[in-house]
Amino acid sequence: MAEAAGTKASTGAQDVGSGGxxxxxxxxxxxxxxxxxxxxxxxxxxxxxxxxxxxxxxxLVVDLEGxxxxxxxPIIGYVHTGIEKSCEDKxxxxxxPFVERMDYVSYFFQMEAFCGAVExxxxxxxxxxxxxxxxxxxxxxxxHSHLVWLGTTALxxxxxxxxxxxxxxxxxxxxxxxxxxxQRMHTRYxxxxxxxxxxxxxxxxxxxxxxxxxxxxxxxxxxxxxRNEVFLSRTKNTGIVSRxxxxxxxxxxxxxxxxxxxxxxxxxxxYLAYPKFDFKIPIGTVGDNYDRYRVRVAEMVESTRIVEQAxxxxxxxxxxxxxxKYVLPPRSELPTSMESxxxxxxxxxxxxxxxxxxxxxxxxxxxxxxxxxxLADGSAKPARVHFRDPSFVNLxxxxxxxxxGYIADMIASLGMLDPxxxxxxx
Amino acid sequence: MPDAPGLELIRGEIEQDHxxxxxxxxxxxxxxxxxxxxEHALAVLTWLRDSAGHEYRFLSSLHAADYLPAEPRFxxxxxxxxxxxxxxxxxKALLADPGEDxxxxxxxxxxxxxxxxxxxxxAFDFFGIVFRGHPDLRRILLPEDYVGWxxxxxxxxxxxxxxxxxNERNYG
Numbered sequence: 007m008a009e010a011a012g013t014k015a016s017t018g019a020q021d022v023g024s025g026g027x028x029x030x031x032x033x034x035x036x037x038x039x040x041x042x043x044x045x046x047x048x049x050x051x052x053x054x055x056x057x058x059x060x061x062x063x064x065x066l067v068v069d070l071e072g073x074x075x076x077x078x079x080p081i082i083g084y085v086h087t088g089i090e091k092s093c094e095d096k097x098x099x100x101x102x103p104f105v106e107r108m109d110y111v112s113y114f115f116q117m118e119a120f121c122g123a124v125e126x127x128x129x130x131x132x133x134x135x136x137x138x139x140x141x142x143x144x145x146x147x148x149x150h151s152h153l154v155w156l157g158t159t160a161l162x163x164x165x166x167x168x169x170x171x172x173x174x175x176x177x178x179x180x181x182x183x184x185x186x187x188x189q190r191m192h193t194r195y196x197x198x199x200x201x202x203x204x205x206x207x208x209x210x211x212x213x214x215x216x217x218x219x220x221x222x223x224x225x226x227x228x229x230x231x232x233r234n235e236v237f238l239s240r241t242k243n244t245g246i247v248s249r250x251x252x253x254x255x256x257x258x259x260x261x262x263x264x265x266x267x268x269x270x271x272x273x274x275x276x277y278l279a280y281p282k283f284d285f286k287i288p289i290g291t292v293g294d295n296y297d298r299y300r301v302r303v304a305e306m307v308e309s310t311r312i313v314e315q316a317x318x319x320x321x322x323x324x325x326x327x328x329x330x331k332y333v334l335p336p337r338s339e340l341p342t343s344m345e346s347x348x349x350x351x352x353x354x355x356x357x358x359x360x361x362x363x364x365x366x367x368x369x370x371x372x373x374x375x376x377x378x379x380x381l382a383d384g385s386a387k388p389a390r391v392h393f394r395d396p397s398f399v400n401l402x403x404x405x406x407x408x409x410x411g412y413i414a415d416m417i418a419s420l421g422m423l424d425p426x427x428x429x430x431x432x
Numbered sequence: 433m434p435d436a437p438g439l440e441l442i443r444g445e446i447e448q449d450h451x452x453x454x455x456x457x458x459x460x461x462x463x464x465x466x467x468x469x470x471e472h473a474l475a476v477l478t479w480l481r482d483s484a485g486h487e488y489r490f491l492s493s494l495h496a497a498d499y500l501p502a503e504p505r506f507x508x509x510x511x512x513x514x515x516x517x518x519x520x521x522x523x524k525a526l527l528a529d530p531g532e533d534x535x536x537x538x539x540x541x542x543x544x545x546x547x548x549x550x551x552x553x554x555a556f557d558f559f560g561i562v563f564r565g566h567p568d569l570r571r572i573l574l575p576e577d578y579v580g581w582x583x584x585x586x587x588x589x590x591x592x593x594x595x596x597x598x599n600e601r602n603y604g
Contacts, residue, residue, distance in 0.1 A: 082572065082573065083571075083572060083573040083574060083575070086573040086574065088582065090558075090583065091582055091583055091587075091589060092589065094585075094589070095589045126461050126462070127461060129461070253489075253490065254545070254546045254547065255546055255547050256490070256491060256492070256545070256546075256547025256548075257547075269515060274515070274518045275518065363460055363461060364460075364497070365461050365463065366463065366492075366493065366509075366511050366520070366522065368492060368493075375492060377492060377493045377511065379493065379495055379497075379509065379511075381497050381499075389497075389498075389499075389585070390497045390498065390583075392493075392495040392497075394492065394493035394495070394511075394551075398550060398551075398554075399547060399550065399551070401550070402546075402547065402549060402550050431573055432573070
């Protein structure tokens with residue numbers, strides 16, 4: 007943003023300079039305007055859409071009075087790709103890789119929201135082992151998402167080394183994803199009915215190593231940031247929004263919890279295997295940027311605990327439901343069983359049909375309530391898929407967070423808001 | 433969730449205060465939903481938000497859907513949530529398509545739920561549903577000069593024409 011302001015000022019200066027010598031005997035320029043007039047001057051500055059501090063292609067039109075933000079308008083839609091419309095043209099199982107690409111940092115959550123919604127529509131119960139495996143990957147994804155957030159936000163605030171430390175641990179999570187699913191991102195691991203494959207041999211050992219190490223690493227991040235003078239003065243008492251206002255604006259997730267509201271869908275609603283696990287909901291007190299940082303960092307430790315419990319209690323048994331109308335038969339059956347071959351063929355060509363109905367299924371993503379609305383019309387393709395993306399809704403609170411603060415605090419608030427523009431624009 | 437009898441009670445109470453508002457109530461896949469007439473949308477939402485014993489004060493999600501070929505064709509869905517009792521209820525305002533050049537209209541609920549601002553703009557952007565009284569009803573995700581309402585079911589799935597100047601110059 008400094009650049010935008012700078013060029014504006016410098017072009018203004020150039021005009022005066024180049025116009026000067028050509029005309030002769032110009033009257034001396036009027037003296038500086040009255041101090042009072044200067045104070046009330048409002049400058050509109052455009053930030054983005056391509057700007058490293060906007061975490062994606064977010065454009066902000068900011069009215070500045072000096073360095074103080076007086077008004078702010080987020081302009082979005084630069085990465086709108088019509089995913090929801092495209093989903094209407096795909097059979098249900100082909101929608102899964104599409105929705106993963108909305109919020110590209112928390113792809114497991116998008117899959118769970120969609121698969122969970124379809125499972126509820128067709129009333130398909132998934133096996134216990136699949137529930138545990140899903141929880142393991144969801145919580146690893148939550149840690150991964152918070153690591154990306156912590157690294158990039160600390161980078162915005164001048165703590166460059168945080169990015170490398172966070173991305174080191176993120177890479178280990180991606181290694182785990184790759185080991186189990188074959189892909190580092192956009193894994194297409196969750197299926198309607200369970201997960202596509204069981205975890206491989208040696209995965210548990212690697213995961214346990216990671217679980218043992220992660221809390222230590224989080225402690226190291228805190229040691230780097232918690233007593234960092236620059237970090238503290240830029241986050242403490244900045245971007246405060248009251249709890250009531252956040253609730254009015256529909257804000258959920260760590261932003262709401264930082265303001266002292268212990269609202270977490272993992273505790274409130276009974277989905278997957280979450281009721282079995284013992285974990286805490288970290289909450290803040292003031293609701294400033296520092297609280298948001300503390301809440302997310304504490305959530306990483308809690309997620310590690312959930313992964314550990316899910317792994318300890320991982321039941322034996324099938325990892326995907328045994329309903330041949332919806333779930334692909336095991337590969338090994340295809341050469342010997344005609345029945346399996348027919349099912350396989352039907353599922354892959356036409357896909358399964360879902361009876362008419364509609365469902366809204368919400369889960370707790372790293373950014374808040376991620377809801378998936380699916381309208382089925384009885385065919386093999388959904389008639390409507392809508393995602394209530396937490397980034398999209400939370401972005402409305404950005405104006406309240408930044409107004410009457412410094413522009414530097416606005417950048418800090420945007421980092422702490424943690425919007426993923428792929429999810430905002432879909 | 434209010435269970436099926438609970439939903440009928442709610443329906444009865446709303447009908448006492450606003451006769452003709454509730455068109456239908458249904459309970460499917462563990463989720464309660466009320467279908468309402470669009471002219472009563474604000475009244476019903478206010479009632480559900482404020483009347484004692486209900487207090488669905490949190491609007492989780494607002495989205496639109498196109499039920500083509502059913503009549504009325506459009507619906508605006510309000511996913512309401514009571515966070516104390518952890519209960520969800522869906523309110524569907526059914527909107528008929530007024531035909532050719534006019535757009536379906538419904539009252540905006542931005543005053544009741546400020547969170548609806550972006551979400552109503554999104555519904556307008558994709559379905560052409562006009563929210564009366566919305567403070568800033570413009571397209572939000574699509575370009576401002578875009579023509580058409582792409583999430584409607586009769587809008588074809590297809591590519592936007594992209595002009596590749598290099599190809600045109602050399603092979604066009």
